[in-house]
Structures are given as C-alpha cells and as structure tokens.
Amino acid sequence: MINYIKKLVLFSLPLILIIIVELIIDPYNYFSEGKNEKLSRLKNEISQKDNPYLFKLIAYDRSPCSTIILGDSRIMGLKPSLFENYSKEKVANIAIGGGTIQDAIEIFNYVTTRHTIKQVFFGVSIETYSGTFLRNRAKPSLEIKNSFVRYLLNRYTFSSTYLICRSMIRKERIDLYRPPFAKEEFWKNQLISESRFLGSYSYPTNYYNELKKISEYCKEKNIKLAFIISPTHIELQEKINEFNLVKEYNRFKQDIESLGDVYDYNYPNILTETKNNFRDPYHHTDSVARIIVKEIYTKEFLYAKFTPNFTINGSK
Amino acid sequence: MAFTSLNFLIFFPLTALFYWLTPVKYRWATLLFASYFFYLNTKPVFALLLAGVTLTTYILTRIIDQTKLESKKRSILVLTVVSILLPLLFFKYFTVINNGILDLLEFYHLRWPLPEIKFLLPVGISFYTFMAIGYTLDVYNEEIEAEKNIGLLGLFISFFPLILSGPIERAKNMIPQFKAQKGVDYGMITQGLKLILWGYFMKLVVADRLGIYVDAVYNNISQHNGISLLLASIYYPFQIYADLGGYSLIAIGTAKILGFDVMQNFKRPFFATSMAEFWRRWHISLISWLTDYVYTPLSFYFRKYKIWGIVTALMITFLISGIWHGAALTFIIWGLMQGIFLSIEALTNKRKTLFEKKYNLSNKGWYILLGIILTFVLFTASQVFGRAANLKEAFQVYTRIFTDTHHLPYKDGQTMLYSAIGLAIIFITEFRDEFFPRRFLLFENKKLFIRWLSYYTVIFLILYLGVFGNEKFIYFQY
Numbered sequence: 001m002i003n004y005i006k007k008l009v010l011f012s013l014p015l016i017l018i019i020i021v022e023l024i025i026d027p028y029n030y031f032s033e034g035k036n037e038k039l040s041r042l043k044n045e046i047s048q049k050d051n052p053y054l055f056k057l058i059a060y061d062r063s064p065c066s067t068i069i070l071g072d073s074r075i076m077g078l079k080p081s082l083f084e085n086y087s088k089e090k091v092a093n094i095a096i097g098g099g100t101i102q103d104a105i106e107i108f109n110y111v112t113t114r115h116t117i118k119q120v121f122f123g124v125s126i127e128t129y130s131g132t133f134l135r136n137r138a139k140p141s142l143e144i145k146n147s148f149v150r151y152l153l154n155r156y157t158f159s160s161t162y163l164i165c166r167s168m169i170r171k172e173r174i175d176l177y178r179p180p181f182a183k184e185e186f187w188k189n190q191l192i193s194e195s196r197f198l199g200s201y202s203y204p205t206n207y208y209n210e211l212k213k214i215s216e217y218c219k220e221k222n223i224k225l226a227f228i229i230s231p232t233h234i235e236l237q238e239k240i241n242e243f244n245l246v247k248e249y250n251r252f253k254q255d256i257e258s259l260g261d262v263y264d265y266n267y268p269n270i271l272t273e274t275k276n277n278f279r280d281p282y283h284h285t286d287s288v289a290r291i292i293v294k295e296i297y298t299k300e301f302l303y304a305k306f307t308p309n310f311t312i313n314g315s316k
Numbered sequence: 317m318a319f320t321s322l323n324f325l326i327f328f329p330l331t332a333l334f335y336w337l338t339p340v341k342y343r344w345a346t347l348l349f350a351s352y353f354f355y356l357n358t359k360p361v362f363a364l365l366l367a368g369v370t371l372t373t374y375i376l377t378r379i380i381d382q383t384k385l386e387s388k389k390r391s392i393l394v395l396t397v398v399s400i401l402l403p404l405l406f407f408k409y410f411t412v413i414n415n416g417i418l419d420l421l422e423f424y425h426l427r428w429p430l431p432e433i434k435f436l437l438p439v440g441i442s443f444y445t446f447m448a449i450g451y452t453l454d455v456y457n458e459e460i461e462a463e464k465n466i467g468l469l470g471l472f473i474s475f476f477p478l479i480l481s482g483p484i485e486r487a488k489n490m491i492p493q494f495k496a497q498k499g500v501d502y503g504m505i506t507q508g509l510k511l512i513l514w515g516y517f518m519k520l521v522v523a524d525r526l527g528i529y530v531d532a533v534y535n536n537i538s539q540h541n542g543i544s545l546l547l548a549s550i551y552y553p554f555q556i557y558a559d560l561g562g563y564s565l566i567a568i569g570t571a572k573i574l575g576f577d578v579m580q581n582f583k584r585p586f587f588a589t590s591m592a593e594f595w596r597r598w599h600i601s602l603i604s605w606l607t608d609y610v611y612t613p614l615s616f617y618f619r620k621y622k623i624w625g626i627v628t629a630l631m632i633t634f635l636i637s638g639i640w641h642g643a644a645l646t647f648i649i650w651g652l653m654q655g656i657f658l659s660i661e662a663l664t665n666k667r668k669t670l671f672e673k674k675y676n677l678s679n680k681g682w683y684i685l686l687g688i689i690l691t692f693v694l695f696t697a698s699q700v701f702g703r704a705a706n707l708k709e710a711f712q713v714y715t716r717i718f719t720d721t722h723h724l725p726y727k728d729g730q731t732m733l734y735s736a737i738g739l740a741i742i743f744i745t746e747f748r749d750e751f752f753p754r755r756f757l758l759f760e761n762k763k764l765f766i767r768w769l770s771y772y773t774v775i776f777l778i779l780y781l782g783v784f785g786n787e788k789f790i791y792f793q794y
Contacts, residue, residue: 001500001502004502004505011768011771014772015775131536131538131539131540131726132539132540132544132724132725132726132727134532134536134726134728135728135730135731136528139785140783140784140785143784143785144784147322149322150322150784153779154779154784155779155780155781158779158780195724196724196727199723199724200541200723200724200725200726200727201723202538202539202540202541202723203539204539205536205538205539206535206536206539
C-alpha cells in the first residue's frame with residue numbers, strides 16, 4: 001500500500017509543482033491584487049490578452065462600478081477614463097475582442113445578480129447581431145472565476161503562468177495576438193474577412209428575445225440601457241450592400257431601437273469616410289473614441305444618429 | 317451529483333476510503349449509505365421513491381420465490397412488474413398523456429378536470445426501474461434466488477456508480493460481488509483510474525465540445541442553413557457516444573476501484589458494418605436487457621410466424637426502446653426506424669450472406685468501409701429524431717439539409733478544431749483496438765515512461781481542451 005501511495009504521489013508531483021507556480025504567479029489576480037509592479041505589468045500584457053473576460057471580471061468584482069460597457073473590440077476602444085471625465089464615477093469596460101452578444105448577455109446577467117448598476121452600454125453591430133455568431137467565451141470564464149479549483153486547473157491560468165514565467169526568465173516581451181501584417185495589408189485582410197460574418201448572416205431570433213428580456217429588466221430596475229453602433233470605415237459599410245443585407249441591417253437597427261437608446265455612428269459621413277480615423281476597417285482611433293464619449297454625455301451630436309427609446313424610464 | 321462535478325471528486329475518494337476502512341462484513345452497508353447520500357444530492361424527495369421501488373421489489377420477489385403454484389406465481393410477477401413500472405410511467409408519461417387528452421378535448425370544446433401539470437423526472441428512474449424488473453424476472457425464471465438481505469438488494473438498485481445512467485446491470489452479476497469479501501486490489505484501482513481518465517476525456521473534451529456546436533444549431537434551427545444542420549446532425553451521434561460512453565467508463569472505473577466488475581456498455585460502435593452489429597456494440601447493457609427480457613420472449617411467442625415473427629419482435633422491442641428514451645413522438649419514430657433497419661437486415665440476411673460469399677467480400681477493405689459508412693449514415697439519419705425538440709423540427713432539419721444552402725454555414729473555429737482533435741484521438745485509439753488489438757499500447761504499455769506520458773497527455777488535453785461547468789449527461793433526461 002505504501003508503495004502504491006508513493007507511486008501516486010510521484011505521479012502527481014509535476015501537477016503539484018505547476019499548481020504551486022500558479023499560486024505564486026496568480027496570473028489573473030484571483031487571490032489578491034499583486035503589489036509587484038513588474039508582475040502586474042506582465043499580467044496586463046499577457047493574462048489580459050490570454051483571457052480578457054477572466055481578467056476583467058476578477059478586476060470588476062474587486063472594484064465594481066455602476067456603469068458598464070459590454071461588447072466587442074470596437075466598443076473596447078472606448079476607455080473607461082473617457083467616460084469618467086464626464087460621469088465623475090468609475091466605469092468598467094468589460095468588452096473584449098471578438099466578443100459576441102451572447103458573451104455580453106452572460107456578463108450582464110452575472111453582473112446584475114451581484115452588483116447594482118445604473119447604466120449599461122452595449123456595443124452592437126450587424127456582425128455580432130447574427131444568428132450564426134454564437135461563440136460563448138464568457139460562460140467558461142465565469143465558471144473558472146467561480147471556483148478556485150477550476151482557476152488552478154484550467155488552460156488559461158496554465159498558459160498565462162507559463163508565458164509570464166517565460167517572459168521573466170528570458171526577459172523577453174510577449175505580445176499576444178498582434179497581427180502579423182503592416183497596416184495596409186491588414187486593412188485589406190480585414191475587408192476580406194468580413195465575409196466570415198456577413199456571408200453566414202441569419203436573423204438572430206435568440207438574441208432579439210434575450211435582449212428584450214434585458215431591456216425589460218432594465219426598465220424594471222431603472223437601469224439606463226443604451227446601444228452603441230460603433231463607426232466602421234465606409235469600405236466595410238459597403239459590404240452590407242455587397243452581401244445584399246440592407247433589409248437585414250435596417251431590421252437590426254429597428255430591433256435595437258425598440259430595446260433602448262441607440263447611438264449610431266455607422267453610416268456614411270465625414271467621420272467614417274476618413275481613413276485616418278481608423279486603425280483598420282473595424283476599429284476607430286482614440287480620437288474618434290473621445291468624440292463618441294463626448295457626444296454621449298453632452299448630447300451635442302455632430303456624428304451620432306441618436307434615437308432615444310421613450311419606453312425606458314429616464315431615457316427621454 | 318454528476319461525475320464531472322467537484323462534489324463527486326470529493327465524495328468518491330472519501331467513499332472509497334471509508335469503504336476500505338469498514339470491516340469486510342459491513343462494506344455493503346457503507347456502499348448503501350454512500351449510494352443514498354449520492355442520490356439524495358439530486359433531489360432528496362426522489363430517494364423515497366427509490367426506497368419504495370426497492371421495498372416493493374424485495375417483498376414481492378420474496379413472495380414469488382416462495383410461491384409454488386405457477387399461475388399464482390405469474391400473477392404476482394405481473395403485479396410486481398406493474399408496481400415497479402408505475403412510478404416510471406407516471407413521471408415520464410403522465411404529463412404527455414394528460415396534455416394530449418387536454419388538447420384533444422379542448423379541440424372539441426370539452427373540459428378535462430386536470431390542468432396542465434409538469435413533473436420533474438426523477439434522475440435515473442429509467443435505469444433503476446429496468447434493473448429492478450430484470451431482477452424480478454430473474455427470480456421468476458429461477459435464475460437467481462430472491463435476495464434475503466434487503467440491504468444488498470437496495471445496494472444493487474441504488475449502487476451509485478450505476479444509478480444515474482447505467483450500465484443497466486444484472487443482479488446475478490452484482491449481488492454475488494457485493495457478498496464476496498475481498499481485500500484491496502491495486503491492479504483494479506489502477507484499471508479503474510485509467511477508465512475514469514478516458515471517460516473524462518470522452519465526456520469533457522469530445523462530448524461537451526461537440527455539444528456546443530450541436531446545441532447552437534439545434535436550439536435555433538431556423539437561424540442555420542443546411543450545411544450547419546448537416547454538420548450538427550453528423551456531430552450528434554459522436555456527441556451522444558462520447559457522452560454516454562464517457563459516463564459509462566467513469567461508472568465502470570468507479571466500480572472497479574471499489575472492487576466490482578461492471579459490464580461494458582459500448583464496444584467501438586462506429587466500426588460496425590451493419591445495424592445489427594451496431595446494436596451489439598451500442599448501449600450494450602440496455603440492448604442486452606431488452607434482448608433478454610423483451611425480444612427473446614417475444615420471438616419465442618411469435619416463432620410460428622418464422623422470419624415475420626422475428627420482424628414483429630424486433631419492431632416491438634425497438635418501439636419499447638424508443639418509448640423508454642422519451643415520451644415523445646420523435647422517440648417513437650426513432651425506435652421504429654431502428655426496428656425497420658434491423659428488420660430489413662433480418663429479411664435480407666440470407667441473400668446478403670450468399671452474395672458476400674459468392675464475391676468473397678467479407679474480408680475486402682472497401683466493402684467493410686462501405687458497411688461502416690452506410691451504418692453510420694442510417695444511425696445518423698435516425699438520430700435527427702433523437703435530437704430535434706419535436707416532429708416539426710425534425711422534418712425541418714431533413715428538408716433544410718437538402719434545400720437551404722443560401723449562405724455560409726455557422727462556423728465556430730475553436731469548437732470545431734478542438735472537437736476534431738478529440739474525435740481524431742478517439743478514432744485512432746478505437747481503430748487500433750478494432751484492427752490491431754494489443755498493439756501500439758499507451759495506457760497499457762509495459763514501459764512506465766510511455767504509460768505516464770500518455771496519462772499526462774490525456775490529463776493536459778482534458779484541462780486544456782475540456783469544457784467544464786456542464787454537469788449534465790444526455791442520458792440523465794431518459
């Protein structure tokens with residue numbers, strides 16, 4: 001029996017060692033917010049990119065705030081500090097690159113069951129408001145977050161710990177998910193990749209129903225619900241015509257207008273026609289982000305097509 | 317308490333420890349206590365039902381055992397089977413029957429006294445009911461004596477590795493093992509751990525990963541085109557195999573660690589070259605139960621009709637199998653389809669064998685592959701009824717697979733890639749076991765380094781590619 005137990009312990013040793021290193025590094029600040037500046041920087045550079053939901057949700061739970069921003073990489077560009085300049089309250093941007101509406105719904109449900117929120121900004125687009133854009137990365141991240149055993153035994157903690165250790169030992173900078181192209185080439189590539197979304201577009205009955213539930217919940221709890229359609233470059237907007245989705249695009253806008261306030265920047269105008277306002281066809285620059293946030297708070301609209309939803313309390 | 321839950325990972329080692337520490341004579345009592353504790357974790361009130369079924373089975377089978385007069389014995393048998401079946405029929409079919417009557421009478425503007433009622437199906441009821449009935453029939457057929465110790469019978473019916481989704485074991489295999497007084501068998505513990513590891517791989521890496529795609533498509537059929545529906549329909553048989561197959565391996569492994577041998581539930585079903593062979597490899601414990609207690613008596617009863625008697629027995633057996641799976645028209649059609657496939661094979665079997673002999677086909681690779689593909693296609697086609705929520709959706713899937721290709725299919729790169737990796741690993745290992753048994757061994761390799769490396773690889777694949785948080789197994793609903 002002793003021999004058997006010895007063998008079992010020996011077999012488990014590598015796993016135990018990995019867990020010890022993970023506990024020391026704690027790449028997602030699960031156990032505590034690290035005080036080591038260098039380590040914190042590495043966590044921001046590596047863990048936040050490896051599993052942004054896990055990173056952001058742990059941070060949000062540690063210091064929750066009443067305004068949240070949900071959506072994909074486009075809305076992620078609206079930095080909390082820009083909002084805080086106007087609202088004078090802390091704002092959390094829990095949007096992530098490639099985030100789906102399913103992710104946003106999952107996070108909204110999680111946040112509202114644990115914290116009190118006053119305002120939520122949903123970043124939406126025709127690409128994400130699609131019946132075939134169903135990926136759900138928020139749910140597994142929430143499951144990891146809710147159990148320390150899962151936190152220690154999951155691929156994100158493992159890979160982030162490994163990359164952080166590698167960066168520390170080799171003293172190298174690790175840049176995850178950086179496109180391997182120059183701007184022009186990446187631009188073209190992104191335009192081509194739009195077919196991934198629009199080519200498989202179908203009307204998302206499931207999303208509409210779930211967003212409707214959220215809209216009703218917001219009404220009941222007096223939470224301001226606003227949708228932001230981020231600006232994309234005109235070349236990308238033209239793809240909607242190319243894929244014969246004009247009718248679907250209008251239906252998408254009608255749907256979200258029936259659910260909450262809508263700030264629409266995605267139509268042909270000087271802002272979306274200027275290439276310099278974009279890093280790539282999908283993503284606007286920081287200067288555009290400043291304009292968007294300013295318009296939302298001052299209600300002085302130069303570029304946004306603002307459609308208030310009169311059925312929501314406090315939105316008039 | 318599901319096998320994939322954290323609770324189980326705490327419960328099981330503690331149970332095993334207590335089990336081995338208990339004096340041999342009372343080990344069954346420890347297991348019985350652990351089994352009820354395990355079951356109480358699902359919904360405590362249902363444990364009363366389990367105890368009720370056990371008590372009924374115990375009393376009535378004891379009476380059967382002591383009755384000499386055949387006609388009286390038969391009457392008690394019928395009473396026992398009906399008594400055991402009643403809870404299953406009530407919980408599984410009451411809602412469907414009641415709503416059916418409600419709809420029918422409403423159509424004629426008549427009133428039905430019972431409103432729409434929904435009952436929660438007690439987890440595992442289909443499995444322990446079949447185990448109890450099997451035990452009763454074995455006692456009636458004098459294959460075993462009625463168990464005098466109600467605790468041992470209770471343990472057989474409630475044994476925690478098997479209660480939620482089988483394998484549907486037989487009393488003649490399990491009760492003698494519960495009675496046997498054995499010491500700790502480290503070989504069996506190691507074997508059990510290996511089975512559990514592979515079971516987790518099948519469930520967490522393959523079944524639950526495929527489930528993401530299948531659920532995304534089948535839960536929103538109208539949003540997806542024909543290619544997505546086809547892909548999801550192809551994925552589903554693999555998902556269900558990895559789900560129940562994985563569950564069964566964990567169950568068998570868990571029992572093995574405690575020192576019990578439980579029957580195999582799957583034997584590389586997707587390498588079957590005919591539907592008859594498929595059903596000898598798929599959900600073996602259910603099919604062998606149906607064969608022993610339904611098909612064989614029926615085919616004996618219909619023997620004067622020769623081949624048509626067999627066809628009738630097949631159709632009835634698989635109709636029962638369909639109804640056992642669920643109280644819905646989709647499952648009835650599913651069962652009938654299996655019956656039809658098997659009947660066609662039974663009717664053409666002689667001619668097929670002659671044809672194979674004439675052209676010496678049975679050993680030809682391409683002919684075996686053709687058989688495998690055809691069997692898979694037939695099973696996959698029938699599984700559309702097993703997965704769709706209702707008949708309308710099932711027919712919609714069939715129609716749209718052939719007509720709706722107007723846009724690109726739904727792609728979830730990560731899910732599809734990880735599923736492909738998991739499926740490839742299962743395919744390679746099963747291909748090896750099917751065609752090169754005892755060769756290229758990994759878990760069973762004589763070299764410690766290779767064994768440990770393969771264990772670690774599987775552990776990391778589970779942690780890296782596994783889908784966690786889904787504590788449901790498909791067969792919990794049956």
